Amino acid sequence: MRKRSSIAWHRRLGNVLMIGLCVAALGLAVGVLLLVLGYVVSEGAGSLNPAFFTQTPRPVGETGGGMANAIVGTLILVAIAVSIGLPIGVGAGVYLAEYGRSRLATVVRFVSDVLTGIPSITIGLFAYGLLVVPLRSFSAIAGGFALGVIMLPVIARTTEEAVRLVPDAIREGALALGIPRWKTLVTIVLPTAIGGIVTGAILAVARVAGETAPLLFTAFGNQFWISSIRQPIAALPLQIFVYAISPYDDWHRQAWAGSLVLVGLVLLLSLGVRVAVRRRALGG
Amino acid sequence: MIAPTSGSPRHILTVDERRVALSKASTGRAADRVVAKLFWLCAVCILLLVLAIALMTVVQSWPSLTRFGIGFLFTQTWDPVAGHFGALPFIYGTLVTSVVALLVGGPVGLGAAIALSEFTRGSLRDLLSSLVELLAAIPSVVYGLWGIFVLAPILRQTVEPALRESLGFIPLFTGPAYGVGMLAGGLILAIMILPTIAAVSRDVLRAVPVDQREAMLALGATRWETIRGAVIPYARTGIVGGIILGLGRALGETMAVTMVIGNRPAVSASLFAPGYTLASVIANEFSEAATDLHLAALVEIGLVLLGVTVVVNAIARVLVWQIKRPDRPSAAAGNVVR
Numbered sequence: 001m002r003k004r005s006s007i008a009w010h011r012r013l014g015n016v017l018m019i020g021l022c023v024a025a026l027g028l029a030v031g032v033l034l035l036v037l038g039y040v041v042s043e044g045a046g047s048l049n050p051a052f053f054t055q056t057p058r059p060v061g062e063t064g065g066g067m068a069n070a071i072v073g074t075l076i077l078v079a080i081a082v083s084i085g086l087p088i089g090v091g092a093g094v095y096l097a098e099y100g101r102s103r104l105a106t107v108v109r110f111v112s113d114v115l116t117g118i119p120s121i122t123i124g125l126f127a128y129g130l131l132v133v134p135l136r137s138f139s140a141i142a143g144g145f146a147l148g149v150i151m152l153p154v155i156a157r158t159t160e161e162a163v164r165l166v167p168d169a170i171r172e173g174a175l176a177l178g179i180p181r182w183k184t185l186v187t188i189v190l191p192t193a194i195g196g197i198v199t200g201a202i203l204a205v206a207r208v209a210g211e212t213a214p215l216l217f218t219a220f221g222n223q224f225w226i227s228s229i230r231q232p233i234a235a236l237p238l239q240i241f242v243y244a245i246s247p248y249d250d251w252h253r254q255a256w257a258g259s260l261v262l263v264g265l266v267l268l269l270s271l272g273v274r275v276a277v278r279r280r281a282l283g284g
Numbered sequence: 285m286i287a288p289t290s291g292s293p294r295h296i297l298t299v300d301e302r303r304v305a306l307s308k309a310s311t312g313r314a315a316d317r318v319v320a321k322l323f324w325l326c327a328v329c330i331l332l333l334v335l336a337i338a339l340m341t342v343v344q345s346w347p348s349l350t351r352f353g354i355g356f357l358f359t360q361t362w363d364p365v366a367g368h369f370g371a372l373p374f375i376y377g378t379l380v381t382s383v384v385a386l387l388v389g390g391p392v393g394l395g396a397a398i399a400l401s402e403f404t405r406g407s408l409r410d411l412l413s414s415l416v417e418l419l420a421a422i423p424s425v426v427y428g429l430w431g432i433f434v435l436a437p438i439l440r441q442t443v444e445p446a447l448r449e450s451l452g453f454i455p456l457f458t459g460p461a462y463g464v465g466m467l468a469g470g471l472i473l474a475i476m477i478l479p480t481i482a483a484v485s486r487d488v489l490r491a492v493p494v495d496q497r498e499a500m501l502a503l504g505a506t507r508w509e510t511i512r513g514a515v516i517p518y519a520r521t522g523i524v525g526g527i528i529l530g531l532g533r534a535l536g537e538t539m540a541v542t543m544v545i546g547n548r549p550a551v552s553a554s555l556f557a558p559g560y561t562l563a564s565v566i567a568n569e570f571s572e573a574a575t576d577l578h579l580a581a582l583v584e585i586g587l588v589l590l591g592v593t594v595v596v597n598a599i600a601r602v603l604v605w606q607i608k609r610p611d612r613p614s615a616a617a618g619n620v621v622r
Contacts, residue, residue, distance in 0.1 A: 007506060015506035023403060025395025029482060030415050032475055036422060036430050043433075091326025099320060108327045110601060111334050117529070117597030118334075118590065119536025121563050122341065125570075125586045129340045149337075152330060168302050182319035210423025213538035213563070217571045237425045241539060244429045252433070259426045270421045274414055 037263070044260025047253040052261075057223050057239070063250040067258050069225050073140070073234040074209060074262075077219060080144025080229070081208055085151030086201055092152075093159025093197075098185065100160070109160075112153035123149050124214035132218060140226065140233035143219025147211060151204040158203065162196025163189060195280060199273050206269035210262055212237035236262050341587045348580035349587075356584060362549040362565075364573070369581035371588060373549040377466060377559035378589075381541060382534040384470025384555065385477055389534075390527050392474070393481030397523075400482070401489035402511060413486065420479035428543030431472045436463035436544055439471075444556050459554040462546060467555040469545035473537055477530035484529060484604060488522030489515060525603030532596040536589060538563040562589045 051066045058065035092112070096105050127146035132138055166189050174184040190197075212235075215221075220232035221242065236258055243255035342349070348356065352369060359370020400413055440463030451457045492515050500514035501507075516523070546558020547568055562585050573579045 007504075011506055011509065015508040018508040018512075019403065022395040022399040025392045026399035026404075026412060026416070028392055029396045029419065029478055030412060032478075033415055033419050033422075035434075036427070036475075039430055039434055040426060088326045088329050091323050092330050095323035095327040099323065104324075104327070108330055110598075112330050113601045114594055114597050115330065115334055117532045117536075117593055117600075118337065119538065119563055119593055121536070121538045121566050122586045122590045122593075123337065125344070125566065125583055126337045126340050128570075129344045129583075130336075149333060152333070156327075156330060172302070180313050181316045182313075185319065206421060210425065212423070212425045213567055216567055220571065237423055237539075240425050240429060241543070244425070244432060244543060255429055259423075259429055262423055263426055266421055266423060267418065270418070271414075278410070 040256065040259050040263050043253075043256035044258075047257035048260060052254070052257050056225065060248070065254075067234075067236060067239050067254065067261075069222065070234040070236045070239040070258070071261065073219070073222070073226070074236040076140055076229065076233060077144045077147055077215070077235055078205055078209055080140060081147035081151055082201070082205065084145060084148030085155055085204065089152045089155025089201075089204075090159045090197060092156040093200075094163055094185070094190070096156065096160040097163035098189075109157075112156050115149075115153040116157075119213070120146075120150055120211055121213040121216075124216060124218055127214065127218045135230065137230060138218060138220035138232040140219060140229035140231065143215045143233060143235065144229075146214035146218050147208040150208050150211065150214065151201075154204040154207060155197075155200050158200025159193075159197050162193040162200065165196065166192045195276075199277055202269050202273050206266045206273075209269075210237055210266050212241050338590065341583060341590055345580050345584035345587050347577055348584040351577065352581075352584075356581075357588070360551060364569070364575070364578045367575065367577055369577070371562070371585055373551050374560050374562045374565050374585060375588070376551045377469075377545065378535055378561040378563070380466050380555070380559065381469040381473055381545065381561060382531060384467065385473035385534040386527065386531060387474075388471060389474035389476075389478045389530060390481060393478045393530065394485055394523065394527075396478070396482045397485035397489060397526075398511060400486045402507070402515070413483075416482050417479050419475065420483075424476070424537065424539040425543075427472055427476060427540040431468060431540060431544035432464070435471065436468050439463045439465075439468055448556075455553040456555050459552070459556050461556050462558060464544050464546040464558060465554075465556050466545060466559040469541045469559065469561070470555070472540045472544055473534045476537060476540060477534050480533055481526050481530040484526030485519070485523045488519040488526070488604070491522070492518045521603050521606050525600045525606075528596055528600035528603065532593050532600060535596065536563055536593045538567050542567045562586075 049066075051064060052068075053066060053071065054068050055064070055066035056069045057067065092108065096109060099105065100109075123146050127142045127149070131142035131145055135142070170188060170192060171184055174188050175181065179188075215235050215238050219235050219238065221238045222232045222234040224234075226233050240255045240258040240262065243251040243258070246252070348369065352359070356369065356371055357375065358372055359368075360372045361368045361370050362373060363369075396416055400409055400416070404412060440461050444457075444461035444463070444467070447457045448461065496514045496518055497510050500510040505513060541561050542564035545561060545564060547560055547564060548558040549560045549565070550557070552559070566582050566586055566589075570579070570582050573582060
């Protein structure tokens with residue numbers, strides 16, 4: 001048997017060098033993450049105060065104020081998005097998993113993957129043409145619709161995976177007892193898969209909550225509270241964008257504070273899901 | 285209901301046969317047909333939606349499409365006041381920033397994927413994988429904010445002067461250092477596509493059979509020689525797919541780039557110069573466009589963007605699907621990453 005030391009020096013050097021580079025690349029990726037998060041936390045924490053969560057933006061020139069209306073706006077937009085994206089997405093996912101042996105299913109799978117890759121700004125253009133032009137106003141409905149379209153393929157594919165994981169024996173057992181297929185699906189298969197479906201929905205929410213581009217000319221933004229979802233509505237990412245590119249120091253501080261809240265919200269959702277999934281995987 | 289197919293009583297249905305039998309089970313009931321139709325409708329909804337997006341974009345951009353024709357793609361003038369519109373500066377800016385992003389983010393993402401799949405294990409791998417994937421969870425606008433106040437000043441004061449000193453003979457690294465510009469846009473994009481490339485590559489590398497590695501090691505190869513000679517070639521299609529997925533994301537990314545690229549519709553050789561991308565010009569000008577032609581021209585830019593990203597994503601999906609069949613549970617990972 002040859003000893004390891006008999007390997008030529010240049011091969012050993014190449015080995016160490018390339019492994020080192022790969023590990024360095026991983027270090028760089030994690031380092032950038034920590035760098036970005038570190039700035040958001042350190043810059044944002046100093047600017048967070050109770051007013052940020054309770055007040056609306058002040059006019060130009062006055063310091064203070066907060067993003068309360070933008071935080072609520074984001075929640076409203078996400079709620080509209082979920083009410084559109086969740087039912088259709090789950091329905092499509094169930095179709096793909098349960099009836100998905102046809103050519104149509106392959107096409108739908110492919111198209112929904114492609115839809116995931118369509119730039120969010122073009123989905124904003126679509127929502128503008130479909131809802132803003134006919135309703136003659138920027139509105140929360142249009143913004144929520146755009147976000148719902150973005151959620152749709154994510155929810156569909158994660159639902160498909162979750163339903164697919166339900167063992168066939170459960171379906172067969174139910175069918176053998178004479179329970180109709182649809183009842184088997186609704187009362188047995190879906191409840192079994194609910195964990196995975198919820199996980200997918202939360203990941204989709206985490207993704208759209210930070211979206212800015214599709215809201216620019218749908219939700220549009222608003223400095224005030226709204227009384228109807230047919231009006232333009234403020235959103236946290238939009239407000240961060242407007243404040244970040246403004247020339248005022250006080251607005252920059254608020255943009256960092258807003259980023260901290262937004263990143264906190266998004267990371268809480270995605271980390272929470274990760275932990276829950278891992279715990280379930282370990283349990284099962 | 286589910287009857288075993290003909291043959292000996294000991295005939296055991298394969299998983300696939302059971303699935304087929306299940307999908308045909310009790311299709312006779314009216315309620316079953318209605319429910320199946322409902323789910324079918326949801327699936328068809330996705331198809332119709334994508335068609336509607338394409339159709340709406342064409343209809344909205346019609347005035348510009350008919351007015352400028354194919355020349356729209358090759359014209360450098362963008363003058364909303366005079367009504368002259370050409371997309372060339374935006375196509376150029378999008379290509380330059382995406383290439384920078386791939387050149388920087390590609391190797392780093394692939395390296396990180398190799399390190400995750402080959403040199404870490406257990407809970408350390410889980411932790412590091414999650415951290416790399418978290419890069420994808422940070423909203424675009426937050427990267428933009430970080431780019432304006434952290435990355436751009438570093439580029440202006442340190443990186444760009446240093447590049448000009450050492451590599452100034454190449455036109456790419458000449459001219460005044462603004463900080464904001466195509467280099468900043470490309471670097472921000474590199475960070476944003478890194479998790480996509482890393483996660484997809486890691487998954488396809490993990491899908492390479494262990495035998496493949498053992499055989500090469502048994503021949504006396506070093507770890508790296510094994511990876512280069514036996515692992516990467518096996519996973520090549522999927523890795524290329526992951527990189528193209530990253531490209532798709534870079535092409536369509538809007539906010540972060542808009543905030544750091546400088547937004548000037550010009551074609552300049554230097555990476556330090558301000559530029560403009562397809563997505564950023566829509567973001568900046570759409571809600572302020574005064575004329576119908578300006579609006580239509582912006583939507584036509586959206587149409588260009590849509591066409592390019594659909595083609596790029598379709599290619600990427602086909603490549604990744606070849607490695608990770610969609611019916612395998614591991615394919616779910618591809619959906620988590622944007």
